[in-house]
Each structure stands twice: as C-alpha cells, then as structure tokens.
C-alpha cells in the first residue's frame with residue numbers, strides 16, 4: 618500500500634507530536650495549517666505552511682484534524698469546498714465519532730477518527746510505541762492507511778464499532794483522569810495529617826508506581842492488594858469511620874469504590890458476605 622502524504626490542521630500538542638513522529642517514521646508531511654503557530658512545526662517536519670485549512674487538502678492524501686473537540690465541526694465546514702476525491706480526513710478526538718466529518722463525504726472524502734490513548738502535555742513526546750490508537754474508518758483504504766500509521770508508530774490499533782466513541786473515551790477517563798483525581802484525594806488526606814507536599818507526593822508516587830507495575834505483571838484481579846482481598850472488614854470499618862469524621866461524602870466514594878472492587882475480591886476466592894453490612898448505606902445490593 619502506498620503511504621499517504623499527511624496534512625496537519627492544528628499544530629498543537631497532538632498535531633505536533635504526530636507530525637514529528639510520522640516524519641521520523643518516513644511519512645511525508647505535505648502541509649501544516651494552524652491559525653497562529655504552524656511555522657516551527659512545518660520547519661521541523663519539512664512541510665509547507667498554508668494560509669488556510671482548505672489549502673492543506675490540496676497538499677495531502679490524508680488530513681489529520683488535531684484541533685480542539687469543540688471546533689472540529691466548524692473546521693470541517695470550512696473544508697467543504699476542497700476537492701476530496703481519493704483523500705481521507707480524520708479527527709483525533711477521543712469522544713467524538715467520525716460523523717462530525719460527514720459534510721465532507723459528499724465531496725468525496727473518506728472520513729474517520731484516529732485517537733491516541735495517551736495523555737499529551739506540553740512536554741515533548743519522543744515515542745508512541747506501545748500506545749493504543751482507536752480507529753474508526755468505514756472505508757477500507759482509509760482503514761488500511763490508519764492501521765499502517767499506527768504500525769509505523771509501533772502502536773496498537775483498536776478498531777471501534779461505529780457510535781461507541783463516548784463509551785470508549787469514558788473507559789479511558791476512568792483509567793487516566795480519575796486516577797489523578799484519586800491521587801489528589803489521597804494527597805489532601807496526607808496533607809491534613811501534616812505531610813509536606815513533597816513528602817505526600819513521594820509516598821503516593823512510590824505506591825502508584827508499584828501498583829502500575831503490579832497491574833502490568835498480574836492484571837486484574839491479581840494486582841488488587843489491601844484490606845478487601847485480605848478479608849479485613851475491621852480495617853474497612855476503621856477507614857469508613859475515619860473518613861466519616863473528616864469528610865462524609867468521601868466515605869461514600871470509598872464505599873462505592875469498595876463495592877466496585879468486590880467482584881475482584883470474589884474472583885480471588887475471598888468471602889465477601891462479611892463486607893455486606895459495610896455497604897448498607899448505599900441502599901442497594903452490594904454485589
């Protein structure tokens with residue numbers, strides 16, 4: 618399969634990293650457009666800077682729309698006049714379906730989405746090896762291009778059924794964003810006990826690195842440690858009493874998370890009935 622020439626619209630974090638890594642992997646980057654910051658990226662990937670988003674289409678076979686979620690649709694509308702025959706366009710949003718690009722189908726475009734399941738921050742990203750990329754593409758040629766791109770980046774392609782992006786993205790938010798939220802909760806509790814920020818972070822970083830290593834080595838439910846898998850209901854009771862004393866809603870969150878953990882505890886062969894009374898406050902069956 619011939620490699621498509623890539624066009625980038627949106628020279629931000631995702632557009633920048635994909636352009637640079639695709640260039641390194643041997644793809645030609647035909648053009649870059651961004652309203653204000655395209656020059657540095659274009660220079661780095663040996664591409665042209667265009668004066669409008671529509672001009673990118675003429676210089677590329679496959680256009681990556683790496684713009685904020687909320688403007689994908691309006692950017693697509695601005696591309697309606699371009700000649701899309703034989704060309705593809707994908708956005709990189711995790712939550713939106715490829716449907717946002719439907720207006721371009723009547724112009725001949727193959728539409729899809731390509732979402733790297735990776736937290737891009739301002740820091741430079743030197744590799745996306747091992748990262749999963751969700752792919753939506755009804756057209757076989759476009760699907761082939763996207764799978765080849767993910768292979769070239771040493772990532773893992775994950776084909777998403779149509780209409781399921783929001784659920785897919787919610788899954789990633791649980792694993793990534795809410796891990797940060799839970800870390801912040803733990804940090805606040807340690808700070809309450811007088812820990813300096815550095816001390817709280819050192820304690821939590823070591824704990825979380827160990828947890829991720831356990832997950833990588835043992836997966837679910839093997840990586841679960843703590844009072845639930847030891848069957849220590851007295852410890853859970855003590856946690857709930859301590860949390861109720863300082864932050865009652867947090868005790869509720871603890872109960873919910875414990876309840877979600879019980880199927881794993883059961884799978885590990887630990888009796889869970891003794892925990893039942895601890896979850897009575899949820900007013901629903903605990904497993």
Ligand SMILES: NC(=O)c1ccc[n+]([C@@H]2O[C@H](COP(=O)([O-])OP(=O)(O)OC[C@H]3O[C@@H](n4cnc5c(N)ncnc54)[C@H](OP(=O)(O)O)[C@@H]3O)[C@@H](O)[C@H]2O)c1
Nearest residue numbers: 627628629630631651652653654683684686709710736737
């Ligand atoms: N950040 C992540 O961790 C992550 C991970 C996976 C997927 N994504 C998805 O990737 C997409 C881009 O996210 P990002 O984090 O790269 O955002 P970002 O860093 O804010 O970059 C977006 C870029 O789009 C450009 N832009 C904004 N409005 C535009 C317009 N109307 N026309 C052309 N360019 C425009 C902006 O540059 P100018 O102001 O110069 O135009 C900006 O550089 C989003 O759909 C996001 O959901 C993000």
